[in-house]
Amino acid sequence: METYDALLAAIAPTSGETRTILDPATGQPVGQAPVHTVRDLEQAIAAAAAAQPEWAALGHDARSAALLKAADAVERSAEELARLLSREQGKPLNGPNARFEVGACAAWLRAAAATPLDPETVVDDGETRAELHYRPIGVVGAIGPWNWPMMITVWQLAPALRMGNAVVVKPSEYTPLSVLALVHVLNQELPDGLLTAVSGGRDVGEALAGHPGVGKIMFTGSTATGKAIIKSSAETVKRLTLELGGNDAGIVLPDADPKAIAEGLFWGAFINTGQTCAALKRLYVHDTLYDAVCAELATVAAAMPMGNGLDETNVLGPLQNRQQYDIVARLVDAARDSGARILLGGDPDPDRPGHFYPATLVADIENSNPLVTEEQFGPALPIIRYSTVDEAVAMANALDVGLGASVWSADPAAARTVAARLEAGTVWINKHGAVDPRIPFGGAKQSGYGLEFGAEGLKALGVPQIING
Numbered sequence: 001m002e003t004y005d006a007l008l009a010a011i012a013p014t015s016g017e018t019r020t021i022l023d024p025a026t027g028q029p030v031g032q033a034p035v036h037t038v039r040d041l042e043q044a045i046a047a048a049a050a051a052q053p054e055w056a057a058l059g060h061d062a063r064s065a066a067l068l069k070a071a072d073a074v075e076r077s078a079e080e081l082a083r084l085l086s087r088e089q090g091k092p093l094n095g096p097n098a099r100f101e102v103g104a105c106a107a108w109l110r111a112a113a114a115t116p117l118d119p120e121t122v123v124d125d126g127e128t129r130a131e132l133h134y135r136p137i138g139v140v141g142a143i144g145p146w147n148w149p150m151m152i153t154v155w156q157l158a159p160a161l162r163m164g165n166a167v168v169v170k171p172s173e174y175t176p177l178s179v180l181a182l183v184h185v186l187n188q189e190l191p192d193g194l195l196t197a198v199s200g201g202r203d204v205g206e207a208l209a210g211h212p213g214v215g216k217i218m219f220t221g222s223t224a225t226g227k228a229i230i231k232s233s234a235e236t237v238k239r240l241t242l243e244l245g246g247n248d249a250g251i252v253l254p255d256a257d258p259k260a261i262a263e264g265l266f267w268g269a270f271i272n273t274g275q276t277c278a279a280l281k282r283l284y285v286h287d288t289l290y291d292a293v294c295a296e297l298a299t300v301a302a303a304m305p306m307g308n309g310l311d312e313t314n315v316l317g318p319l320q321n322r323q324q325y326d327i328v329a330r331l332v333d334a335a336r337d338s339g340a341r342i343l344l345g346g347d348p349d350p351d352r353p354g355h356f357y358p359a360t361l362v363a364d365i366e367n368s369n370p371l372v373t374e375e376q377f378g379p380a381l382p383i384i385r386y387s388t389v390d391e392a393v394a395m396a397n398a399l400d401v402g403l404g405a406s407v408w409s410a411d412p413a414a415a416r417t418v419a420a421r422l423e424a425g426t427v428w429i430n431k432h433g434a435v436d437p438r439i440p441f442g443g444a445k446q447s448g449y450g451l452e453f454g455a456e457g458l459k460a461l462g463v464p465q466i467i468n469g
């Protein structure tokens with residue numbers, strides 16, 4: 001275990017260009033990040049390619065054992081990692097935030113180690129015998145976003161390593177320290193060269209996606225970048241798993257109990273201060289309980305403390321960066337100008353340091369409003385009124401993204417009937433955004449393709465091979 005200062009020192013750049021990372025809550029420096037180049041990327045890919053065959057030859061049991069040790073290493077450094085994550089990303093230590101994210105890293109490493117994946121006999125009729133196996137791909141590139149930087153990196157690298165691949169990680173330019181520190185800790189238990197984080201900009205991401213030595217890209221980020229990666233990976237016919245943007249709808253059915261669902265709705269929308277791919281981003285509420293749901297939600301939201309993440313009382317933090325703050329502010333201002341009613345928030349304090357935008361609820365808003373149709377990725381939830389379930393389903397399905405969705409009802413069977421009509425990769429009932437390492441997760445429509453987690457997630461990190469005979 002290292003102290004917080006030792007952890008920062010271990011990842012501090014020793015040469016080359018550097019960038020000062022600022023705390024989004026205070027504007028104060030958190031640390032120095034290296035600005036790696038495409039040359040650094042080349043070295044990392046070469047090291048990965050050199051280390052991979054021996055790692056693959058270890059077999060599933062030994063690789064799983066190493067992943068379990070890596071999970072232990074994360075737990076040994078959990079508090080230091082959570083503190084760094086909180087300072088760089090902004091999310092509070094407390095609540096479903098930084099400590100929760102570091103805990104998820106250990107949990108997903110353990111799940112990747114424990115999930116069975118045996119060869120499958122597809123035909124065995126006495127004449128023909130065919131088995132389906134999964135061979136390692138080789139070197140996998142992992143490109144990630146800034147909202148859950150550690151957890152998403154583990155989602156990408158844990159199944160890749162388990163399946164016998166080496167990994168080169170390209171973290172977001174906004175949150176490189178969190179990922180560098182995580183990779184540093186994991187490498188206490190992994191062979192040299194097998195896992196490297198290359199902390200460069202978009203040029204490094206592009207080079208990784210186009211590199212002939214890389215067999216697959218695991219990408220989590222915006223739909224626009226996903227499309228760019230499809231293009232840059234085309235020449236080398238790379239395998240891709242794309243977890244892209246979402247604009248998840250939640251539908252509250254007429255029989256729901258507003259008080260009982262209010263807290264679940266709140267965290268579905270405001271987890272990580274709304275900066276979550278599969279957060280509830282537009283809420284459809286039946287006319288008969290619209291006012292009650294708005295009132296209960298406003299009561300819950302108004303009681304949630306927002307502030308510096310290192311203060312244990314806070315459960316909401318700042319936006320991670322000014323660009324995202326500006327997007328949220330623009331969308332809420334436009335909604336207000338269009339005549340929508342601000343139930344809560346919408347009034348950031350211009351004198352407050354940091355990128356704090358208050359938890360905001362917007363009622364009586366048209367379904368065509370940009371706060372509804374664009375991904376806000378922040379703490380501002382539009383609440384839209386509907387009168388028939390058909391109308392709600394049509395509005396929920398109207399966008400070209402479909403990551404998650406949810407249905408809220410006192411009658412789970414009725415909710416499942418509505419769920420089956422929604423065009424989304426996951427539909428939750430009476431909750432939103434809950435992920436589980438045993439349950440496959442992926443998007444529909446332009447929210448991406450490919451599944452993560454569980455046995456399906458492992459298969460996505462292998463090359464299927466049929467042995468016939």
Ligand code: NAD
Pocket residue numbers: 143144145146147148152170171172173201202204205206209220221222223224225226228229232242243244245246276277278375377403443447448
């Ligand atoms: P982003 O697309 O801007 O950046 C993601 C990563 O891609 C960064 O590391 C960036 O450097 C890199 N990149 C940028 N251009 C590239 C290119 N041309 N080639 C290769 N790499 C490139 O996304 P972001 O703003 O960091 O993240 C927010 C978005 O991510 C939101 O839309 C959110 O919904 C989505 N997201 C999706 C999931 C999911 O599981 N579906 C999870 C988290 C976030």
